Amino acid sequence: MNPELQIRELSEKLEYYNKRYYQDNVSEISDFDFDQMMKKLQELEKLHPELRQIDSPTQRVGGAVTKNFNTITHRYPMLSLDNTYNEQELRLFDERVRKGLDGEEYEYICELKFDGISLSFTYENGVLVRGVTRGDGTRGDEITNNVKTIRSLPLRVSSGESIPPVFEVRGEGFMPFSSFQRLNDEMETLGENQYANPRNAASGSFKLQDSAETARRTLDCYLYSFLSDQTVFESHEESLLALKAWGFNVSPGWKKVQSIDQVIEYIHEWEEKRATLPLATDGIVIKVNSLEQQRELGFTAKSPRWAISFKYKAENKPAILRSVHYQVGRTGAVTPVANLCAESERTLPYNKVKGVHLSGTNVKRATLHNANELERLGLQLGDTVFVEKSGEIIPKITGVDVSKRGLFQTEPIEFPKNCPECGSELMRNEGEVAFFCPNDSECPPQLKGRIEHFIHRKAMNIDSLGEGKIELLFDQKLVRTPADLYDLSHDRLLGLEKSILNEETGKFKKISFREKTVDNILKGLELSRSAPFKNVLFGLGIRFVGATVADKLAAYFKSIDNLRKATYEELVAVPEIGGRIAQSVIDYFAQPGNQHMVDKLERAGLQMATDEKPVVMESNVLEGKTFVISGVFENFDRDELKEKIEANGGRMLSGVSGKLNYLLAGANMGPSKLEKARKLGVTIISEEEFLLMIEE
Numbered sequence: 001m002n003p004e005l006q007i008r009e010l011s012e013k014l015e016y017y018n019k020r021y022y023q024d025n026v027s028e029i030s031d032f033d034f035d036q037m038m039k040k041l042q043e044l045e046k047l048h049p050e051l052r053q054i055d056s057p058t059q060r061v062g063g064a065v066t067k068n069f070n071t072i073t074h075r076y077p078m079l080s081l082d083n084t085y086n087e088q089e090l091r092l093f094d095e096r097v098r099k100g101l102d103g104e105e106y107e108y109i110c111e112l113k114f115d116g117i118s119l120s121f122t123y124e125n126g127v128l129v130r131g132v133t134r135g136d137g138t139r140g141d142e143i144t145n146n147v148k149t150i151r152s153l154p155l156r157v158s159s160g161e162s163i164p165p166v167f168e169v170r171g172e173g174f175m176p177f178s179s180f181q182r183l184n185d186e187m188e189t190l191g192e193n194q195y196a197n198p199r200n201a202a203s204g205s206f207k208l209q210d211s212a213e214t215a216r217r218t219l220d221c222y223l224y225s226f227l228s229d230q231t232v233f234e235s236h237e238e239s240l241l242a243l244k245a246w247g248f249n250v251s252p253g254w255k256k257v258q259s260i261d262q263v264i265e266y267i268h269e270w271e272e273k274r275a276t277l278p279l280a281t282d283g284i285v286i287k288v289n290s291l292e293q294q295r296e297l298g299f300t301a302k303s304p305r306w307a308i309s310f311k312y313k314a315e316n317k318p319a320i321l322r323s324v325h326y327q328v329g330r331t332g333a334v335t336p337v338a339n340l341c342a343e344s345e346r347t348l349p350y351n352k353v354k355g356v357h358l359s360g361t362n363v364k365r366a367t368l369h370n371a372n373e374l375e376r377l378g379l380q381l382g383d384t385v386f387v388e389k390s391g392e393i394i395p396k397i398t399g400v401d402v403s404k405r406g407l408f409q410t411e412p413i414e415f416p417k418n419c420p421e422c423g424s425e426l427m428r429n430e431g432e433v434a435f436f437c438p439n440d441s442e443c444p445p446q447l448k449g450r451i452e453h454f455i456h457r458k459a460m461n462i463d464s465l466g467e468g469k470i471e472l473l474f475d476q477k478l479v480r481t482p483a484d485l486y487d488l489s490h491d492r493l494l495g496l497e498k499s500i501l502n503e504e505t506g507k508f509k510k511i512s513f514r515e516k517t518v519d520n521i522l523k524g525l526e527l528s529r530s531a532p533f534k535n536v537l538f539g540l541g542i543r544f545v546g547a548t549v550a551d552k553l554a555a556y557f558k559s560i561d562n563l564r565k566a567t568y569e570e571l572v573a574v575p576e577i578g579g580r581i582a583q584s585v586i587d588y589f590a591q592p593g594n595q596h597m598v599d600k601l602e603r604a605g606l607q608m609a610t611d612e613k614p615v616v617m618e619s620n621v622l623e624g625k626t627f628v629i630s631g632v633f634e635n636f637d638r639d640e641l642k643e644k645i646e647a648n649g650g651r652m653l654s655g656v657s658g659k660l661n662y663l664l665a666g667a668n669m670g671p672s673k674l675e676k677a678r679k680l681g682v683t684i685i686s687e688e689e690f691l692l693m694i695e696e
């Protein structure tokens with residue numbers, strides 16, 4: 001058969017089976033046969049690239065690599081939604097709608113609020129031409145190659161009568177719980193950092209440079225809005241039905257209702273039911289159905305007046321506190337962690353326990369932060385406690401069910417006197433809540449933790465190493481400090497193996513250093529030699545020297561030699577460096593072990609100095625004034641504005657607080673920030689007003 005025909009036929013078949021599977025839930029062909037067909041098509045396209053179809057199904061398996069994502073200005077801004085947390089606020093929203101519509105009748109569409117990232121897709125003449133992230137609402141990143149790997153997203157829609165030549169659909173890109181679990185298991189096996197939640201995993205995966213990796217992570221998307229220059233529909237309902245008919249994966253579960261009471265019923269209906277969904281949801285979105293009425297109601301600066309979201313409160317359930325274990329971190333801080341089980345599992349051996357089912361996952365552990373928290377909660381072993389998952393992710397214990405005391409045996413919790421890892425006597429600094437292990441030169445989790453910190457993305461960014469691999473290197477006595485990493489060689493690494501116990505599942509996972517792994521590790525280490533000085537400084541893990549402080553110290557002192565010689569007075573003279581940081585830097589360099597390690601890193605060829613321009617002072621008109629920058633600006637980007645503020649003696653703050661003097665507000669800034677600033681009486685200034693201030 002001629003290749004052109006063959007390519008067309010294979011493409012059509014693959015798209016047909018894909019549609020059957022993802023839209024109709026029908027599997028007409030085995031996975032194996034599907035993969036074989038896809039391979040055949042890939043081979044043919046490789047041989048005859050000119051015959052490749054614009055909507056070829058091979059794009060679904062990825063392969064295209066994007067070095068830098070283009071920034072795209074959204075044709076229609078991507079707004080966010082106003083949030084409500086209770087029925088009363090919802091009724092106020094309904095009042096506003098009623099008033100805004102001058103007594104006209106209206107209906108609402110209720111939808112689930114999916115917890116992922118919002119995406120926009122543009123179709124031209126029926127073909128998907130662009131996929132863009134929300135970005136700051138005005139501009140986003142073009143991630144077309146990656147969105148094409150979403151199996152349920154049509155690469156082409158067959159031209160029906162009402163389909164305009166150019167239109168946009170929007171929806172929530174997400175990672176289903178099953179993909180999330182698989183990805184994190186894989187990361188664990190590889191000894192790499194796991195994602196904290198499906199939303200972060202989705203966001204990271206949609207922004208990968210290698211679309212083949214995005215494809216492997218099996219992302220999905222629910223569509224919930226349609227936009228076009230033409231008027232195509234009269235209601236949101238019509239648009240959802242049409243999108244569905246055109247083959248889009250429309251967000252399921254939506255419902256048309258006639259009143260705010262019915263909205264509230266819908267909210268109650270999904271409160272429990274949403275836990276059965278295969279993906280994370282964090283609330284409900286309520287939209288006025290008629291598009292004409294949506295136009296009448298219009299928008300505020302940030303969000304439509306015709307829609308609102310209702311956020312569910314974190315789920316809260318009882319659990320039994322079975323035991324407490326103590327984790328020692330990189331800084332030696334000892335953190336108590338609660339081991340929990342469901343009330344029905346009280347008598348099970350702990351390795352058989354599944355945990356409490358909260359918002360789609362089983363919770364067996366929760367951090368208790370420190371000894372004070374144990375006291376504050378008044379916890380005893382055997383207690384029935386309340387566990388809550390805030391942001392659907394990190395479980396926390398919110399209190400004790402004292403009514404259950406006396407029904408079951410409980411006993412006091414004794415915070416250990418000695419380090420559970422190395423036996424050293426624990427200490428507590430005055431004014432600090434955490435007990436810590438002072439044995440920083442020997443205590444294994446401290447040593448391993450420092451290496452993990454060193455390879456962190458914001459430090460040396462060696463992502464070919466991770467917790468598991470470091471553990472293996474540490475066990476083999478190949479590394480004790482970050483500097484030892486640079487002694488590693490191909491021969492020493494190849495063939496190393498270790499089984500690591502996953503405490504949650506009780507299963508062992510094997511880590512083995514094969515050729516490719518070793519190559520990647522050595523490549524990562526090599527690359528890290530050119531990481532900037534500020535990253536190296538952050539990577540040292542000096543207490544209280546986070547990434548921002550490291551930036552400031554590096555910019556000010558310019559080299560490790562200047563920094564290690566600096567006196568306390570010289571350190572506190574640096575803007576924003578206080579006594580606590582200064583003392584910590586002095587203490588760090590006072591230890592011979594640290595001095596040796598830094599020397600060794602220098603010998604390994606790491607960047608120990610910077611040639612970045614120092615801040616050139618222009619004036620001191622902003623002295624004593626604090627600033628936060630938010631939004632998008634016309635003449636400067638945010639870094640330039642920050643430089644201007646500092647060059648004129650002003651100081652940046654990390655967030656809006658009572659200490660803030662000025663909020664420098666650009667276009668599209670978050671309404672919550674604006675509102676908070678207004679409440680706190682912070683002066684809100686525009687770019688022009690700021691420029692006038694410094695011209696003065």
Ligand code: IVH
Pocket residue numbers: 078079080081082111112113114115116117118119134171172224225251285303304307309
């Ligand atoms: S409508 C004008 N519908 O929630 C606002 N958004 O806070 C258009 N989201 O950025 C958004 N599920 O990422 C809409 N069914 C749904 C949604 C939804 C999740 C996200 C979306 C948006 C954010 C708004």
